[in-house]
Amino acid sequence: MTTTSTTSGPSAGGPLLDLHALVVAVRRRRRLWCSMALLGLLVGAAVAVLLPPQPSAVTKVLVAHKEDQPNDPGTLIRTDVELLRTTRIADKALQALKSPEKPEDFMQDYGGVGLTNNLLQINATGDSDAQAVARAKALADAFVADHVKRIQQAADAEAKTLLAQRDRMRDELAQVNKAIGEGPPKSGPKASASMESLFARRAELTSRIADFGQRAAEARIGTPQLVAGTQIVDAPRAVRHSLPKTAVTNAAIGLVLGLVLGLAVAAVGTLVADRPVLRREIAANLGASVIAELPRRSPLLWRRRRIRAARARLTTSLARTVRGSAEGVSLLELGSARSTGEIALDLAGELAADGPVSVVDALPGSQLAGRRHKPGDPTVVSGERAAALSPQERRLGVGSVAPGTAWTDLQYLGAQTVLVVRAGHGSAAWLHTVARQLADQRIAVIGVVLIDPDPRDRTDGTLWDGLNTALRGQNERLARQNGGGTSHAVQAVGDGRPRTERLPISAARVPDSDQEAR
Structure with missing residues (x-):
């Protein structure tokens, strides 16, 4: 039997400071330190103009x-x-x-x-x-x-x-x-x-x-x-005194000082906030593998085409997973409500070819239900009207796992879920909380869709020594069809290969830490 513990700190055998994660997190906050560098440049130039040196x-x-x-x-x-x-x-x-x-x-x-x-x-x-x-x-x-x-x-x-x-x-x-x-x-x-x-x-x-x-x-x-x-x-x-020369010198000094201060603030903020950015960290804290990624929006045309292609591949992959599921599937967002809504609408449009599909909007503020309906868009209903839908109609729930979530309502959106998480949004402690609450509600996590990943991240987001989320979802369906109250978990054995062990559903929990006590 596998026992788990909840911790938000580094693992006992891991390094106290992951330089790779720190560099990635600081690079992702480039808006902060670039803004501070630009501010230092402007202040330096302004000082040279407004406060000229004495004769x-x-x-x-x-x-x-x-x-x-x-x-x-x-x-x-x-x-x-x-x-x-x-x-x-x-x-x-x-x-x-x-x-x-x-x-x-x-x-x-x-x-x-x-x-x-x-x-x-x-x-x-x-x-x-x-x-x-x-x-x-x-x-x-x-x-x-x-x-x-x-x-x-x-x-x-x-x-x-x-x-x-x-x-x-x-x-x-x-x-x-x-x-x-x-x-x-x-x-x-x-x-x-x-x-x-x-x-x-x-x-x-x-x-x-x-x-x-x-x-x-x-x-x-x-x-x-x-x-x-x-x-x-x-x-x-x-x-x-040459005003242009003084202005350039002061601007260069202000630029360097602002850049250094911005990098220092970004590094300290990253260490204090402890917000995972790498695939391996997000997967380890959520107890689910990263199955897809979606870059953030970009004003550049060639990047827009690349993002549309990535969204099309993501829609196709999720549609294949939903079609093969006998239970309802939901999309739960963390820091990416807008992207999650767009993914849900694309997925509903893809599934519409198989039959009627309704999107149950449980996002804060009913963002999808309140939007203007266009011809060809799938049916979107709020969470209060979900009970009036026909049992033969496929439902696609859209909700949130942000702080303040009503956890007991998530099970009505679907017995299985795909987490749509923006990299660097949630802290490690909150990712552990999400994994723990979903396990308590017996909601199987199919995988994680990572929004705005770091383009230089080369880490692996697959859990090789933890619970295999895809197998767990299949075993959940088999167990419910057979009427048994069991769930399957995958545990690593001594040779590094996973083996399946039948556990009571109440004991099938998403791991709360990066390491499991065997």
Whole structure:
């Protein structure tokens, strides 16, 4: 005996995330991410037109450092960039511009970029090109003046320190010379050694005094080179902005951002919604094989012909199945009410050659019964008038298994049914609910007609290790004709071949999960 369990999650042995199904589901939601990409493109272009950039100016300053090294990683120029954005530089520039603006506010309108270890680029904005150029020039002059002042102050401080050391040693040398001039107090070996140490000290002090004097001179000599090396090498000029170029750039950025955001939303929505799209998933969740497919409508002419041909083949196949059935057959839709109604009308027209056929419309809103009747169309009655039909007249029920369905009324539409399901419409949990409710009502599922399948889906929608829906429908008819209350189920044996087992009808259930416990 086969036991089943109901679950909407992944099977115990299956992967937690089916990348194939995820890619297919995201591709099917291309309207969403294409719309978001188009929206991002339009917003980017609109921003470029409605919010044009402020007038700006640029200038370049060559900055000489005393500590310059060939292997400098750019620490000195980064320090200069930060010094540029100080209130001292901003205040000096505002003084040159004779502007009452606060330095803190002015600092928001300019910035610096270190292009190389010694090249600083200054960018400034303003209300007009002339104001932006004036601001860039004032900032460059203020920075050069501040940098030169700091160099001179550092050189003066170093020279002053060296000269102070030289003067201290000169005082000490004077004391040593005085001691040598007075001579030793008395003769002897100790007196001679003392004089020798004084002469050695005088020679050392003389050498160090000359060295400090030379270093102080060099410190001051190097300053003019640094001062001359710090200068404006590129005069301030206004930056020309091209509206078409800016619009194209912003539109491209908006397109990419919108596309990425749309794909992310589509992927997250797919994972959260858990709506099966592949044939194998829909068949496994419904417990019935996919027996036919029908593409969605298309405005293209060559696709219309292909869709009409596919509908004709579907009508012929369903007509063959209905003719061979001794019991009533219904079409139950899930997310495809319009397509199901059209299929029912085509099928009724095909069966009209064998005798009178009536379509029982149990769709929400009586979509078929309320439509305008055309000559040659089959008879369509609502569910309330179905009891008045002649017993000799063939009935073709059309209903829905969408949320809110009156499940107990489905058995009056037909003991067998064909599910017409739109791919990606129902969640896995609801597909399990449909299979469970139909089994409880003892409605045999002949198969599934998949509406709007993914054209790149290469999965198999046939249940090889589950209940064979076609055999089950035949066995149901035999059991009812013989008056027995039995149904047949197909169970996979160890060698992978199906075998038939007779079960009570109450136990013949559509599998609620992808795997059966044996």
